Amino acid sequence: MQGKIKTHIAILAIIPAAIIVIILIRSSVGSFNISLSGFTTAGANNTTLMASVNVSETITLSLSSATINFGALVQGTANNTTNDAPNPFILVNGGNIGIDLTIKMNQSPFSGTGSGNNTNTFRFKAGNCSTDVCGSGNSSVFNWGTSQTSFQNFTTVNPNLIKNLSYSSGNDVAEAEMLLSVPSDESTGS
Template sequence: MSKLLKLGLPLCLLVLIIVIFVHAANDLTCYFIQSTTCPAGTARLIGLRNDTGGFNNAHAQNNSFNTYDYSLCCNVTDNASITITSGCPGNATVLKLSNATNAHVEIGTNTNYSIPVCLSSNWKHITCDYPTGSCSPSSTCLLSMAGSEGTNTSNAHVADCSYYNQKVCCKLQNSAPTKPVLYYPANGNTSVFERRPNFNWSQSTDPDNDAVDYTLNITCGACSDACKLNVSGITTTNYTITSPLCVDTDYNWTVSACDIYDACNTSAIFSFRITSIQDLELLINQTSFGLMKNDENDDTTDDNPTPFVVRNKGNVLLNVNINATALFTSVSMNTNYYQFRADENESGSYDTSCSQTTFTNMNTLPKIVFCNLSYEDSHDEGEIELSITVPHDEGAGNKSSIIKVTASPTE
């Protein structure tokens, strides 16, 4: 062993050590113990020994050796679920050693020595600094160190924290991800059409390289809970909501980026509004039954002739009504010679419980054909089926009727 700084110690020494740790919950705790190993649940940072067999003014060894009588052990005493380990590489290189044993030390940020001494945690991250005098209130002092050649940060001996002025201080620390930047819907957008918008935002980065997920929060003041939304655990930078938002409602939305330790950063607040749009389109707006005989019946249910087809191009549910001018001269309207009913062109496009799903008589006054015709893509089209029976006494000639289809929102 190289020559150590000499200490005057009596041959027989009774040492009473009272150690008081005052620390916040989940703080790092390190202590010296007279053993070549550390207790279960703790991590051995280094072994230590001086010329008199103690741990102050001592040389160090790394964990490939266990021949020194003292060890510096670290753990988190008030949370057994937090594990501290000393394998390298780790969260922090606490020290560097000149040799694997019988070593001088330097602070972990120096580059003179090549053998690292590390600490890691499975909760948050360990970071270290090297002040003179004392550690910050949020840090734990692991040890102190001093050299004999003009610097205390390299070529140094180690001791407990009360011994030297140069300290080695470490703490459990975690940094929140960067704040997301919101893209769509843009702030102040009052003409959002989609009831299920695809919200998107920028990717957040985590200074500690932790995994990041996002929480989308959508609020609307005094509106009902059905119009609000909070979705967590999103791992991409966009999200299409599964339930439609309310129309003609002012919304606020934010995105919070959180790491695995629930350190979060929340975006600015953006506002938007989904304006209701009522828009019914007749995809097929005329049909011809061709030549028919008296008392003959035909309908459009076999698509020959073709039924009328309507599409809800808006973003609200619609009730669709129908009425027509007279088709025959020998019979009045609202008789079984001229009838209509609702049918699907796309499945699930309307509410069958309140729609006209069986043939009923056409009238000059509006009657409902579709109830709550959907605005959802792939479910927003319906067919208006017609049934015609030529009256027994109807005279020959061209017969025509003008059909009027109107719609009104139901929300």
């Protein structure tokens, strides 16, 4: 396959349409040839057959929860999903190709000085899936060095979240961790 396919999946966090994850294909699955030779019981070569097999790319990304409920927070406090309270977004690659994920914020959860992009009030990072959240037998396999593995501010560009999330069963899950810091001048309410 040539080029990249972009698919948009809406993820809800604190407020509707807070985050959108964009899926990009990182690598392609190709075709290969199989050669078969038939022999008689006497050992004579009867024929050789050639067969071609094309494997189609399939992208399937599952999201275990579309909402993160941070509960009641007061001004000047913070909470994040790294301790699984609340649980992060769990992403599962159910396709047959590694995928890259980028992330952006459509709308800030705050209206005061902490609103908008590139503030430290609403941040993200990629994480390995914990046994408590994903169960035993599931692990995260993605390119840790080129993924965003420390908390980063949302900006106006679509930064990398996860690079090359594996499609291999049992190794195809990752966490999208969120950090929420309530500004000291934020008004009360939801």
